[in-house]
Structures are given as structure tokens and as C-alpha cells.
Amino acid sequence: MSSATSNVLLDSPVLKSAISKASRRLMPMLVILYVVAFLDRTNVGFAEAALEADKGITAGAYALGAGIFFIGYAIFEIPSNLMLKKVGAKIWLARIAITWGIVSACFAFVQGETSFILLRFLLGVTEAGLFPGVIMFLAEWFPNKVRVKMFAIFYLAQPFSQMIGSPLSGWLINIGDQVPGVHGWQVMFFIEGMLAVLAGIACFFFLINGPENAKFLTAEEKLALKNVMAQEDTVKEETGPSGVLAAMRNGRVWYFTIIYFCLQVAVYGVTFYLPQQVSQLTGKEVGIEVGLLSALPWLFGLFACYFVGRAANTVARRRNFGTALFLSTGICIFGSAWAGVNGLPALGIMFICLAVCSFLSIGPIAWSYPTAFLTGTAAAAGIGLINSLGNLGGFVAPILRTEVNDFFNSATDSAGVYALGVLPFLAAILMYGTKRFRNSADALLDK
Structure with a gap:
């Protein structure tokens, strides 16, 4: 495809319509997914004092558990990405969210330092591949010209999660303390973990593996988007x-x-x-x-x-x-x-x-x-x-x-x-x- 042709494609109303539709359909689900991921990654900070008082988890064990998340995350990142490439983002991102949600909910049943550290490691293992998986997914859907804009929309989940995560976690702890037989931190972990499970189920219905499978695009829009992405892939294969x-x-x-x-x-x-x-x-x-x-x-x-x-x-x-x-x-x-x-x-x-x-x-x-x-x-x-x-x-x-x-x-x-x-x-x-x-x-x- 010639340079002139590529310029026409990038400026064509059909391509712009396809990108707009894809953004409206896919980005809200991805932002929700990342918001929930940040909630489950950082909510442990609200339970630090309670875990020490109720389960005897020392400051040293807490610090190890907080940090070991990143070790599990790093070890399984590349294998997770390769699996996503093999089975598709729709299934794999849903799997990631559901399994990390289950692990996060299991923090409600922590019994001591060993179970706490193990669950933090498993949380990193199960969440591994989420962020780079979404980056790969967006790179398959959106041309380089608009990709930073899409990455920026996805990144909005970080500040949004920080803004709503603290009051939500604090509110759940306060509500949970009023439930007989359980602690507030247990309610927080369980409910926020289940939110991830629900987000994972929603992913399976809202995400689509590539423009060619998108029923919300017309045949012309699919072709325009596929042509541009195919041209970019050709350049990457030649130079990368x-x-x-x-x-x-x-x-x-x-x-x-x-x-x-x-x-x-x-x-x-x-x-x-x-x-x-x-x-x-x-x-x-x-x-x-x-x-x-x-x-x-x-x-x-x-x-x-x-x-x-x-x-x-x-x-x-x-x-x-x-x-x-x-x-x-x-x-x-x-x-x-x-x-x-x-x-x-x-x-x-x-x-x-x-x-x-x-x-x-x-x-x-x-x-x-x-x-x-x-x-x-x-x-x-x-x-x-x-x-x-x-x-x-x-x-x-x-x-x-x-x-x-x-x-x-x-x-x-x-x-x-x-x-x-x-x-x-x-x-x-x-x-x-x-x-x-x-x-x-x-x-x-x-x-």
C-alpha cells in the first residue's frame, strides 16, 4: 500500500467512524477492569492495622506481602501475554479478572502470616498480563495515530481508582464492622474481590477479538480498519x-x-x-x-x-x-x-x-x-x-x-x-x- 493511500485511509470518514465506534464500545469496559484491578492491588493498605490486631501479622510480614505481589507479577507476565496471543484477549482478560477476583476475595479468610504472603504472591500471579494484555489489545484495534489517545483513556483508570478507592474501601470496612461475626476488612476484601469477578464475566461479553469479529462495525468500517492495521503490522514485521x-x-x-x-x-x-x-x-x-x-x-x-x-x-x-x-x-x-x-x-x-x-x-x-x-x-x-x-x-x-x-x-x-x-x-x-x-x-x- 502506498504512502498516499495510507494517508487517505487515515483521514477517511469511514475509518474515523470505525475508530469512534470501537472506542465507545471497548474503552469503558477496559477502564472499569483497570479500576477494579487497582482497588484489589492497593486495598491491603486499609487492612494493615486490622490484620496485625486480628491475625497477628507483623509489620515485616506485611511489607514482604505487599512487595511480593510484584515478584509474582513479574515472573508470570510474559507467559500470560503469550497465552493471550494464543487464545485471544476476550477469553484471557476475562480469565485474569475472574481468577484475581477470587484470590482477592480469599483475603477475607486470611489466618496468619503464611496465608497472607501466599495470597499476595498469588494475586500478582493471577493479575499478571492484565496491563500489557490491554496494551496489546489496543494495539490490535487502534492505529498508531490515535493510540496514545486510547492509552490515555485507559490510564484514566489509575487516578479515578485512587479517587474512589479510598472512600469505597473505608466505607466497606465501616459497614462490615456492623455485621455480626465478621470484621470490616473481611467484608472489604470479599466484596471488592467479587467486583473483579463480575468485571471478568462482563469482559467476555463486551470485548471482541479484532475488528473482523465486530458486529457493531459495517463491512466498510471493518475493511478500512483492517487495512490500516495490516499496513502497520507489515511495517513492524519488516523493521522490528x-x-x-x-x-x-x-x-x-x-x-x-x-x-x-x-x-x-x-x-x-x-x-x-x-x-x-x-x-x-x-x-x-x-x-x-x-x-x-x-x-x-x-x-x-x-x-x-x-x-x-x-x-x-x-x-x-x-x-x-x-x-x-x-x-x-x-x-x-x-x-x-x-x-x-x-x-x-x-x-x-x-x-x-x-x-x-x-x-x-x-x-x-x-x-x-x-x-x-x-x-x-x-x-x-x-x-x-x-x-x-x-x-x-x-x-x-x-x-x-x-x-x-x-x-x-x-x-x-x-x-x-x-x-x-x-x-x-x-x-x-x-x-x-x-x-x-x-x-x-x-x-x-x-x-
Whole structure:
């Protein structure tokens, strides 16, 4: 297919109609799925004190259980992606949600440290493949030109989950404490786990494996979408790695793994400690006021993620936005620590809001790069590798923050926060360096 033909296809009303219909049909289900995933991944924080009081789970065992989630997640990420490629996203994403929901509900029956740690590991195992599976699914449905926008819509689940997750979990605990014979934390785990099971069942009915199986598209719309996606796949096959081993040896895959790792260190380094940092800045105990202030960055992040996703629709814009946003993330993390040390709570919260807006907006841009040159089993392996190793940033971030604070004897936690702000600057350099990776697929994106 010629370059001129591709330009006509990308601008054709038929293709635009197909993309619009696909977005309305698929994106709400994917966002709901990821919202529930974040609820079940983070709700353990609300049960920490209760698990220690009711089941004797020590702080050390809790920390191990919280972190071991990422180990199970990393080990089974690539195998899960390969299975998704084999059986289709519709069945596999439904399976992921149903099994992780069952495991999450089983936390209601924790008896001690061993069962708690085992269930946290199993939660990581069963959820493995969800995020990269959705990334692969979107790469099969939406052309590169609009893919960052779709990734951004999917990413809206993160701030939305953070905004509604805390009040929902707290409400379920309060309601559960009024039920005779059970604890509130048991009710929270069980109900939020069952929400994932219901979301998994819904996936089976709402998701569709590829445009060719979509009854909501006309024959013309199917053909237009299939032609564009086929052209992009041809370019990927000609210029990208072929097969699992080639993808895992590919230098660009490892390059973006480092970028994603730096991003996740910043993300989890901020989010794991956001209520505590807001509490330190304001001098107030963690409660409803701190909770509302902690939700504020995610509210701003919703809008930033969406609008940046819409604007980053060319190669140059993605590179420039990504570089600037990484720089902004590092500067704002530094700024929040500086404001805390100097007793400037309003300025500190403003810096935190800007940091969250920045790193939330980077995610969709970062994922547009590997999906532009990976296809088939190479995509399953490469995207799985980037996500699994990158997510280990969630394991490293709290350790890095704690160790640096201990080394510098930082009572205000500022040294640890400064340490988290270093890696985004490295990522900014690497993001700007992506200009070296320009390939034939970029010609389609820039039209």
C-alpha cells in the first residue's frame, strides 16, 4: 500500500467512524477492569492495622506481602501475554479478572502470616498480563495515530481508582464492622474481590477479538480498519524483531524497559507515601482532610492525562512531551521535598499535583513506542518484558526511599523524596534519545 493511500485511509470518514465506534464500545469496559484491578492491588493498605490486631501479622510480614505481589507479577507476565496471543484477549482478560477476583476475595479468610504472603504472591500471579494484555489489545484495534489517545483513556483508570478507592474501601470496612461475626476488612476484601469477578464475566461479553469479529462495525468500517492495521503490522514485521527470543534480545525493548522502570519508581514512590507526605506538609493526622487533599492530585491528573494524550499525535510531539514531562516529574518531586523542609504546605501540595499530572501523562506516551515496532509473539514477549521489569520499580521505590532516609538520618523524609526525583531526569535523557529510533512506521504517524 502506498504512502498516499495510507494517508487517505487515515483521514477517511469511514475509518474515523470505525475508530469512534470501537472506542465507545471497548474503552469503558477496559477502564472499569483497570479500576477494579487497582482497588484489589492497593486495598491491603486499609487492612494493615486490622490484620496485625486480628491475625497477628507483623509489620515485616506485611511489607514482604505487599512487595511480593510484584515478584509474582513479574515472573508470570510474559507467559500470560503469550497465552493471550494464543487464545485471544476476550477469553484471557476475562480469565485474569475472574481468577484475581477470587484470590482477592480469599483475603477475607486470611489466618496468619503464611496465608497472607501466599495470597499476595498469588494475586500478582493471577493479575499478571492484565496491563500489557490491554496494551496489546489496543494495539490490535487502534492505529498508531490515535493510540496514545486510547492509552490515555485507559490510564484514566489509575487516578479515578485512587479517587474512589479510598472512600469505597473505608466505607466497606465501616459497614462490615456492623455485621455480626465478621470484621470490616473481611467484608472489604470479599466484596471488592467479587467486583473483579463480575468485571471478568462482563469482559467476555463486551470485548471482541479484532475488528473482523465486530458486529457493531459495517463491512466498510471493518475493511478500512483492517487495512490500516495490516499496513502497520507489515511495517513492524519488516523493521522490528520477529519472535519471542528476538524481542527479548532487542536493544530497543531494553531501552524502553529502563525508561518504564524509572517512571514506575517515581509513580510508586509518590503514591505509596502520598497520604503521609500530605500529612507531614499540613501537620495534620491522616484522616478525612488529608484524604481529600491526597485525592486532589489525581483529579488534576485526570485532565492532564487526557489532554496530553490527545495532543501527542506525532513522533516529535511524543518525544518532546515525554522529555518535558519527565523533567517536570523530577523537578516537582524535588520541589515537594524542598517545600516540606521549608514549611510551605501549599507549595508542596502544588508540586505534588504537578508531579502526578506529569507522570500520569507520560505512561500513554511511553507505551506508544514499543507498540509501534512490536507485533505478534514479539509484542507479547517485548511488552511483557517491559512491563514486568519496569513494574519492579514498585518494589524498589519504597526500599530506595527508606534506605536513603536511614543513611542521611532524614527525620523529615526529604532525603528519600530527593532520591526518587533523580531517576526521572535519567528517563528524560533517554526519552529525548528516542529520536535515534525513527523508523518507517513513523512516516505513517506523522501524516
